Amino acid sequence: MTENMSKGTEVRMKKYKLELIVFLAGAIDMGLELIAARVLSPYVGSSNLVWTSIIGIILASMSLGYWIGGKKAEKGVDKNEISQMLLLASVFTSAILLLETAFVKVLSEKIDNLIVAAIICATVVFSIPSLILAMISPCAVKIKSDEEQEIGIISGKISSLSTIGSIVGTFLMGFILIPHIGVSNINIGITIVLIIMSVIVREKIDKKFLYKLIICSCIVLILLILGKFLFKIANKNVVLDTDSEYSRIWVEQIAANETTYKTIHVAKGIESSMDINTKQMGAKYLQYYDLFNYYNKNAKSTLMIGGAAYTYPMYYFKEYKDKTMDVVEIDNKMTQIAKNEFGLDVNEPRLKIYNQDGRTYLNYGKAKYDTILIDAFKGLSAPFELTTYGAIMRANNMLNDNGVVITNVISGIDGKDAKFIKYEYETYKKVFSDVKVFQVRNLETTRSQNLIIVGIKGNPEINDSQKEKYESFIKTDITEQIHGGKIVTDDYAAIGN
Numbered sequence: 001m002t003e004n005m006s007k008g009t010e011v012r013m014k015k016y017k018l019e020l021i022v023f024l025a026g027a028i029d030m031g032l033e034l035i036a037a038r039v040l041s042p043y044v045g046s047s048n049l050v051w052t053s054i055i056g057i058i059l060a061s062m063s064l065g066y067w068i069g070g071k072k073a074e075k076g077v078d079k080n081e082i083s084q085m086l087l088l089a090s091v092f093t094s095a096i097l098l099l100e101t102a103f104v105k106v107l108s109e110k111i112d113n114l115i116v117a118a119i120i121c122a123t124v125v126f127s128i129p130s131l132i133l134a135m136i137s138p139c140a141v142k143i144k145s146d147e148e149q150e151i152g153i154i155s156g157k158i159s160s161l162s163t164i165g166s167i168v169g170t171f172l173m174g175f176i177l178i179p180h181i182g183v184s185n186i187n188i189g190i191t192i193v194l195i196i197m198s199v200i201v202r203e204k205i206d207k208k209f210l211y212k213l214i215i216c217s218c219i220v221l222i223l224l225i226l227g228k229f230l231f232k233i234a235n236k237n238v239v240l241d242t243d244s245e246y247s248r249i250w251v252e253q254i255a256a257n258e259t260t261y262k263t264i265h266v267a268k269g270i271e272s273s274m275d276i277n278t279k280q281m282g283a284k285y286l287q288y289y290d291l292f293n294y295y296n297k298n299a300k301s302t303l304m305i306g307g308a309a310y311t312y313p314m315y316y317f318k319e320y321k322d323k324t325m326d327v328v329e330i331d332n333k334m335t336q337i338a339k340n341e342f343g344l345d346v347n348e349p350r351l352k353i354y355n356q357d358g359r360t361y362l363n364y365g366k367a368k369y370d371t372i373l374i375d376a377f378k379g380l381s382a383p384f385e386l387t388t389y390g391a392i393m394r395a396n397n398m399l400n401d402n403g404v405v406i407t408n409v410i411s412g413i414d415g416k417d418a419k420f421i422k423y424e425y426e427t428y429k430k431v432f433s434d435v436k437v438f439q440v441r442n443l444e445t446t447r448s449q450n451l452i453i454v455g456i457k458g459n460p461e462i463n464d465s466q467k468e469k470y471e472s473f474i475k476t477d478i479t480e481q482i483h484g485g486k487i488v489t490d491d492y493a494a495i496g497n
Contacts, residue, residue: 025134299370374406
């Protein structure tokens with residue numbers, strides 16, 4: 001009885017192993033899309049334009065793969081050929097870590113246009129494995145139709161399994177694997193799974209296949225080791241390379257100006273920096289947040305949207321002993337990095353941390369504040385939902401009477417890169433009694449740079465006794481140079497990410 005059950009299970013496994021392969025191929029193919037975004041983000045960013053480029057290339061590769069697979073199937077195909085496809089795909093996935101350093105890093109430094117760089121990098125690194133995996137579905141349809149002679153039902157079943165695999169792969173990758181395992185480890189895992197799949201689908205494991213399997217495995221191992229080695233050589237400053245639910249995060253230790261800075265690097269931009277010797281915040285624009293104490297001498301409570309390494313909150317608690325701060329940081333892993341790498345005291349009694357989306361907090365938070373500081377840029381892109389009239393109105397409503405909102409914006413002042421500051425200025429003017437714009441560094445006006453917007457509600461009392469302390473900031477006022485923008489709404493947000 002037990003023997004018969006065992007034989008029955010074995011027969012069913014053999015019967016449905018092709019369906020299993022199709023399911024897994026669909027899961028891996030869609031997973032590669034999410035991996036692509038994480039691999040490319042430190043070099044070309046993670047804006048909507050970059051995401052669009054990646055999705056377009058992956059879909060184009062899959063479409064070509066379906067077409068080539070269909071042509072191949074018509075000429076005759078068997079499970080052994082699918083096995084070879086999977087082995088070949090494993091070689092190309094194992095090369096991703098190597099290509100990240102040897103190609104993506106080099107190309108992104110030579111091409112200024114991030115969209116062009118993203119398209120080329122996605123094509124070179126991810127198009128071939130995506131194409132090969134897509135070839136499997138039409139080949140599977142042909143094999144099953146030869147066995148069962150029900151082409152319509154079989155085609156629908158194979159397409160459905162591939163799509164379900166894609167859904168499962170997307171959820172599994174995005175919600176569980178990437179934030180808990182990391183992209184480089186996932187890539188190794190995918191490569192191993194592809195090799196195992198090639199063995200499972202094989203009709204007969206003979207010596208010739210074993211030789212191919214051994215050679216392929218050796219190539220894969222060499223590529224993976226070489227990829228890890230080159231990354232460490234090319235990124236000597238990186239002391240932590242990790243993934244969260246939201247970003248790929250690098251912590252780097254950089255020597256500059258006779259001191260050493262520790263930084264958080266996300267999506268081609270530096271989120272935070274700190275002098276590791278003096279523990280002083282390295283970003284000059286953060287000093288402008290002190291203007292809250294000038295424009296409203298009675299300010300006691302502060303909300304900061306965007307914590308990153310929490311360098312400003314740590315400075316704030318040392319500088320202002322009588323004030324409190326709530327920090328909204330969407331990424332809990334950022335908070336952990338701030339604690340472990342930058343010395344954040346999460347038990348500071350005047351600090352409350354909310355790991356949630358900034359716009360959600362503005363929409364539903366019940367607390368009131370004298371000051372709201374917004375520093376939610378991810379790399380070089382801002383989340384559009386925090387740039388709109390709706391968001392700024394929510395911030396205004398969350399302020400006490402005579403409160404102040406101060407926002408960091410990365411934009412040009414003139415030229416093609418000046419849209420952001422112009423649009424934000426018009427939006428803030430629609431909401432606040434008075435709006436001022438400050439230029440952090442004296443750079444060319446056409447260059448993207450840190451600009452500070454101050455929105456003033458009502459008529460707060462100026463801290464004239466400390467005017468001299470803030471004079472260097474106040475004299476960088478460029479408000480009169482900003483004009484020609486439009487109001488940004490939740491329906492029309494032509495800026496941000």
